[in-house]
Amino acid sequence: MDDFTLFSIGSGTMTATATLSKDRIEPRYSAWERLKSNRDWLGFWFMMPAAAILLLFLAYPLTKGVWMSLTDVKIGRPGVFVGLENYEELIFFDKTFLYSTGFTIIYTAIASAAKFVLGLYLALLLNNNLPFKSLIRSIVLIPFIVPTVLSAIAFWWIFDSQFSIISWALRKWGVIDHNINFLGDPILAQATVIFCNIWRGIPFIAITLLAGLQTVSPSLYEAATLDGATKWQIFRHITYPLLTPIIAVVMTFSVLFTFTDFQLIWAMTRGGPVNATHLMATYSYQKGILGGQLGEGAAIATAMVPFLLAAIMVSWFGLQQRKWQQGSKE
Amino acid sequence: MASVTIRDVRKAFGSVEIVHGVNIDIQDGEFVILVGPSGCGKSTLLRMIAGLENITSGEISIGNRVVNNVPPKERDIAMVFQNYALYPHMTVADNMAFSMKLRNADKAEMAARVDKAAKILGLVPLLDRFPRQLSGGQRQRVAMGRAIVRDPQVFLFDEPLSNLDAKLRVQMRTEIKELHQRLKTTTVYVTHDQIEAMTMADKIVVMHDGIVEQIGAPLDLYDRPNNLFVAGFIGSPAMNFVKGRMGSGGFVADGGFALPVGTAPAASEGRPVVYGLRPEHIRIDPQGVPAEVVVIEPTGSETQVVLRAGGQEIIAVFRERMSAKPGEIIPIAPTLSVAHLFDADNGQRLVA
Numbered sequence: 001m002d003d004f005t006l007f008s009i010g011s012g013t014m015t016a017t018a019t020l021s022k023d024r025i026e027p028r029y030s031a032w033e034r035l036k037s038n039r040d041w042l043g044f045w046f047m048m049p050a051a052a053i054l055l056l057f058l059a060y061p062l063t064k065g066v067w068m069s070l071t072d073v074k075i076g077r078p079g080v081f082v083g084l085e086n087y088e089e090l091i092f093f094d095k096t097f098l099y100s101t102g103f104t105i106i107y108t109a110i111a112s113a114a115k116f117v118l119g120l121y122l123a124l125l126l127n128n129n130l131p132f133k134s135l136i137r138s139i140v141l142i143p144f145i146v147p148t149v150l151s152a153i154a155f156w157w158i159f160d161s162q163f164s165i166i167s168w169a170l171r172k173w174g175v176i177d178h179n180i181n182f183l184g185d186p187i188l189a190q191a192t193v194i195f196c197n198i199w200r201g202i203p204f205i206a207i208t209l210l211a212g213l214q215t216v217s218p219s220l221y222e223a224a225t226l227d228g229a230t231k232w233q234i235f236r237h238i239t240y241p242l243l244t245p246i247i248a249v250v251m252t253f254s255v256l257f258t259f260t261d262f263q264l265i266w267a268m269t270r271g272g273p274v275n276a277t278h279l280m281a282t283y284s285y286q287k288g289i290l291g292g293q294l295g296e297g298a299a300i301a302t303a304m305v306p307f308l309l310a311a312i313m314v315s316w317f318g319l320q321q322r323k324w325q326q327g328s329k330e
Numbered sequence: 331m332a333s334v335t336i337r338d339v340r341k342a343f344g345s346v347e348i349v350h351g352v353n354i355d356i357q358d359g360e361f362v363i364l365v366g367p368s369g370c371g372k373s374t375l376l377r378m379i380a381g382l383e384n385i386t387s388g389e390i391s392i393g394n395r396v397v398n399n400v401p402p403k404e405r406d407i408a409m410v411f412q413n414y415a416l417y418p419h420m421t422v423a424d425n426m427a428f429s430m431k432l433r434n435a436d437k438a439e440m441a442a443r444v445d446k447a448a449k450i451l452g453l454v455p456l457l458d459r460f461p462r463q464l465s466g467g468q469r470q471r472v473a474m475g476r477a478i479v480r481d482p483q484v485f486l487f488d489e490p491l492s493n494l495d496a497k498l499r500v501q502m503r504t505e506i507k508e509l510h511q512r513l514k515t516t517t518v519y520v521t522h523d524q525i526e527a528m529t530m531a532d533k534i535v536v537m538h539d540g541i542v543e544q545i546g547a548p549l550d551l552y553d554r555p556n557n558l559f560v561a562g563f564i565g566s567p568a569m570n571f572v573k574g575r576m577g578s579g580g581f582v583a584d585g586g587f588a589l590p591v592g593t594a595p596a597a598s599e600g601r602p603v604v605y606g607l608r609p610e611h612i613r614i615d616p617q618g619v620p621a622e623v624v625v626i627e628p629t630g631s632e633t634q635v636v637l638r639a640g641g642q643e644i645i646a647v648f649r650e651r652m653s654a655k656p657g658e659i660i661p662i663a664p665t666l667s668v669a670h671l672f673d674a675d676n677g678q679r680l681v682a
Contacts, residue, residue: 219412220415222415223415224428225382225402225403226380226381226382226403226407227428228403228429229403233432237428242418
């Protein structure tokens, strides 16, 4: 009412305007309509499906796995809480666990390094103007497209102790006089599965780095050429530094995939011979599902988490350093 | 510093020839601008001088040395790219010092030369920044700084201003010209913008479809264009082309009106010609050709008027402000005593 008196002091037209606008301010929206146009509320519901999927298929199994690793649950028998007993058992009494952890680290280190070097080389090669460029690029992707189990079975045959085509060919050429026991000898078997992992992993790295290479403006290479850079200097001072962000991302993924590898080993060696090729993932499965020791199996799987976190941290801090990308100082 | 000689240079990509035998002489210290519409081969020519493209046939020499088979880095040239091509992961200082770093140059010398170039271009406060943190004009200046540090025989510019906004472009135009006056390094500059060419060049090379249409000083091209292409390309708004033929007393346009030609070219009577008339060379004259006003576009400093006379559209630019309305008839006449006349068939200039 105060408003009204204030306006009525002025001219008549002014009062009229005031009353008019008062009518206009009061459009009635229902609670539902107001909720419909509330961005926060809508955003919450748009987020829900993704959150539900993450909770159901990621957070729940992870939590459950960690919980199981703290119990003595076995197949067919609900367990009771035993604290860190499973971990103690693994670390102090289970040589195979320590061995498989060691081999997982070596497997990841060698395979990732080799995949990086070869993938980068392949990417640089494919970035040139080759005849049938797109065809060659598609062919390169094949190892990645073929289901792992399928290629692993093919490799199993290639490296078989009796029917290996490699042994056969080398024998025909007279290089060796008896078959090489690729998958029967521990060291050879380890080398073989690492080789297969490299073969399978290169395309992912090569194609991703190739995509990265193509974002580098050709005029930078031309400018560097005019500045007097040799091919190697261009790679060293232009290509490689510009590629580091994408290298960090792709190598993080590569390390994570390699560390958690299961299919390849399981299809080729099942962790043999004498547990030489067990990775943590296969050993966890062996112990937990096949051996029925769910608690210990879960403990092995949980033990992988710190390694994976460490790999992520390394790449995270690696990514942080490149301030030239961010545009601000510091 | 050096002269640049281009002798009968051709360039073909596969079976498609895009530069058809170009001859250009660039004097030591000269500022030469290659100008032409896109696809005319000017950038390709520049890249051939730089060594980024092979020369299909012909010869390019820099300072008396034929460089056809000399790799780019040994040609002693520096190039400024359209997108600047600054190394994004290096600071301004590192960008400028990169060529010296590759040569393992002395650290003190490196710092001194970067500092000198930075002072010339006003880049000193920006030396520690990354290209991302710079504005378009600053990046442009860093690109020039990188070229200056090299102290090359020849500067090459490939449309360096086309990524800048209109105002900055005018400012950088002045800066580049000033830089050239200061350093006196031979410069070859490619642009599609005839105003850039007119304002900056000592010598303009007008290119079209892989051939050189005309070479000359800016005002020579403006005053005596060799052919219709040059006449239409140089000058803004573009020269009006009035179609018609030569009568006994002078030029008779297709619409029926006559225009004075000064001295008529010899033996030209009855020939179909194009009468070139620059918009700024039109005045209002009570004795002139009646033309209908179609559109008036005042720009403040001048007034552009689109006129129609005898069915042909003519654009005129007047220094004065106009009170005429569309639909009005005003009488116009050329101010020049000698007209630009071109052969209607081959587009060549007819000389009196």
